[in-house]
Amino acid sequence: MPLQQLRDADGPMETQLSGCGEWIEYDKLQLESAASNKYIKGTILMKYPPHELGTGEKVLKIVLEESTTQPSTSNQASINTFIFGKLVEDCESILKQGDTVVLTNFQASKSPSASKDGRHAFQLELSDEAGATVFVCSKTGADSAAIIRKTKVVMQDYTYVPLNMIKDGVTVNVYGVVKFFKQPYRSKGTDYCMTVTIVDPSGAKLHCVIFNANADHLPKIYRTGDVVRFHRIKIQEFNSELQAINAPGFSVLTFDGALGVPATPRASSKSYNFTATDLQMVEELRRWANANTSTFKTTVTLADVKAAEYFDLTCQLVAKADVDRSAVLLKVWDGSKCPHPLKDVPVERSGLEGDASEITRLGPLTVDVLTYDNHTRTAKSLKPGTYLRICNLHAKLVAGSSEMRSGCLGAAPKMEFHLHGGTAYGRGIMPLPTDCEDVRQLKRSLESALSSDQDSMEDLTLLDVLNSSSGPSVLTAHQHINPKSLGEVLHQTAPRKHRIRAQLVNYEPRALHQSVKLYCPHCRSLQEVPDDDDLDTWLLDDGGARAGSGSEPHGAGWYETTVWEQGDQRLRQITIRFVKTNRLRRTPERSTILVEGVSLNELYQFSETFGNVIPTATRPDDLVLNALSIPFLIQDGKWHYGCRRCSDPRPVSVLQSLTQDDTWESSAIAKVLGIQQLSYVFVMKFTLDDGSGSLDAFLWDGAETFFGISAADVMISEVLQEKLTRIMNRLCPPKTSPEDYPWLECCLKSYYVGEGLDQKTCYQVFDSTLAGLEAI
DNA sequence: GGTTAGGATTCG
Secondary structure (H helix, E strand, O other): OEEEEEEEEHHOOHHHOOOOOOEEEEHHHOOOOOOOOOOEEEEEEEEOOOOOOOOOOEEEEEEEEOOOOOOOOOOEEEEEEEOOHHHHHHHHHOOOOOOOOEEEEEEEEEEOOHHHHHHHHHHHHHHHHHOEEEEEOOOHHHHHHHHHOOOOOOOOOOEEEEEEEEOOOOOOEEEEEEEEEEEEEEOOOOOOEEEEEEEOOOOOOEEEEEEOOOOOOOOOOOOOEEEEEEEEEEEEEEEOOOEEEEEEEEEEEEOOOOOOOOOOOOOOOOOOOOHHHHHHHHHHHHHHHOOOOOHHOOOOOOOHOOOOOEEEEEEEEEEEEEEEEEEEEEEEOOOOOOOOOOOOOOHHHHEEOOOOOHHHHHHHHHHEEEEHHHHHHHHHHHOOOOEEEEEEEEEEOOHHHHHOOOOOOOOOOEEEEOOOOOOOHEEEEEEEEEHHHHHHHHHHHHHHHHHHOOOOOOOOOHHHHHHOOOOOOOOEEEOOEEEOOOOHOOOOOOOOOEEEEEEEEEEEOOHHHHHEEEOOOOOOOOOOOOOOHHHHHHHHHHOOOOOOOOOOOOOOOOEEEEEEEEOOOEEEEEEEEEOOOOOOOOOOOHHHHEOOOOOHHHHHHHHHHOOEEEEEEEOOOOOOOOOOOOOOOOEEEEEEEOOOOOOOOOOOHHHHHOOOOOOOHHHHHHOOOOOEEEEEEOOOOEEOOOOOOOEEEEEEHHHHHHOOOOOHHHHHOHHHHHHHHHHHHHHHOOOOOHOOOEEEEEEEEEEEEEEEEEEEEEEEEEEEEEOOHHHO
16 A cells, blocks of 8 residues: 555554564665665655656655654755655645655665755655555644545556657656667766667657666666666757656666567566556567667677677677786687687786686687777676677787788788777677576577587596596497507597407496496586485585575465474474476376475485475575585486586576476476586596507496496496496406406597697597396 | 766777
């Protein structure tokens, strides 16, 4: 209820306000968007006549004084307060000078008149759009008791002016499609600034300048073509053209301009009004803009960049380095290969911030971007791995200096990428959130680039892990290759494929359970499978310690909750949430449960009974996954882990989207939860010897085919673990002299790892399968 | 009730 009256008869004001949060004094106010858990109190010192905006919406200005009991000399003691929209009508008739009011869900912004009127440096802005409530405690209780109203929460009906209808001097609401924008940058004054040009089907365009002390409150525009909704922009004339500037109560929503993607508003404030009419408006503008694509820039990737062109690049940061005082180097990639010869910016490897193996692995696809002047500040703040849009990047062709010196005209000039200083043409670097449409598309390009790179002959990551860690015949898929001796193999350059015949004289790890690792197909890193002791500790630390916070997250109707106490060493509260589904038959083995506060033993027990078990933890407003060192899902007894580097975990509530259908596959669960699943792989090192030479070869990719056993299954099956032991004992028999070891035939491929003098040749067993396993 | 900017390439 936007306006409520409090009566003395109903008890002390403080009691009546319980539930409105905490009282905040004027000098503790902060520049934040509406804080729902705080209220502010004051006496009405002045009340001005309401004023109408060009939108038809009313504004009421009142001045509040902190306290009537303690006279204060502080200029913080009175504060300008602006009330917008539907709330004005009620406040205008009910509020009287001298009344005490309490305000919630207000927004504090800088007061531009503070230096003149000597009042508080901030002002308060209230609108029902932001959920503001005004409580009034009238002195003349008898009179106003008659006008207590039960006002319904009626949202303001906003009117939007077509861009060709706007007039000088009015404050209006508009919708438009972004034709040009400069991303937020620091102005020479006190605020961040952003300029936006919008267009609409009326054919007119409007230049807008938006300021805010907090860059987060500026429009979240990611690209031209985005749709924006501005509330309360003031129209004024500049250089004989109309321009818009943010007016008091300004708010903005931004939408992706693509057809068919969800119209999810990116808001400048925590609460906003969004109706079905808005949705129609967004869709209409999207249709119009997409039918007139000629007005917007086309997407350019590194593969299709032209010489001397300025373009916007959507990419991921791989590494960065300071070059000098005015330049920072960014190494970026977008999954495509730039066809031009590239100029590399010389920097010390030690000066590069970023994952060394990533820098090496992605090297052939990365480009060097030099950023200058004002952009170095942004560039320095970026973390490798961040997704970026670099706007107005200059693809510059430069003749190589050595070619110039040797007079070798005609030598291919090299391409350099510069982000020049200044903000002209929207120049700048913008980190993109991982959930935006452009990043989704970029990730697909990066993934496909990685998977087509799978066959490349280098894999530093794998080698790093192996170096730091502590008969039967074999059928090969390449019978057409003539077998070679290991002596010959050792004398040939890499990369090359060979078929060999040798004895397995040693293998590692000897403890076979250590041969199963977790592998991320995205970043290609390997990690150990967590052991039980660690898991038990992490589970109780992560889940158990916080369990029992009591309150159930909001909107929790999609599961049923059961809670009980468990008293072993320390008292724990176990929470089980049974996810409701549309299924007629709900059997435990087809059910999904969310568990919290459980020990490892209990987790094992639940996973034996229930089909899907998801360990969770409670946060104040949400149910979340635990740290990714804990499995995010146990499905049919299989423990699924997520990659800490490549996952972007979402609140567990997103699982609701699965309750409508039957797709409770681990991959579907991982996808909605934002988890990059790790797969179980075998990783072993075979020492092979055929008398002519000896070498170490890795067995991993293809190891499941080699053994005919799945690495994930071997984790949960003692039978398979015993079988693997028997296989290895057959291939490399203990208590037997080496000359009696069986001979294996298999395929080997060689590849280089490292650079320069550190380069070495490695070998990998591939495309090979053990035969005669039935007998083992 | 309004300083900042007010789209307009390029030193590197």
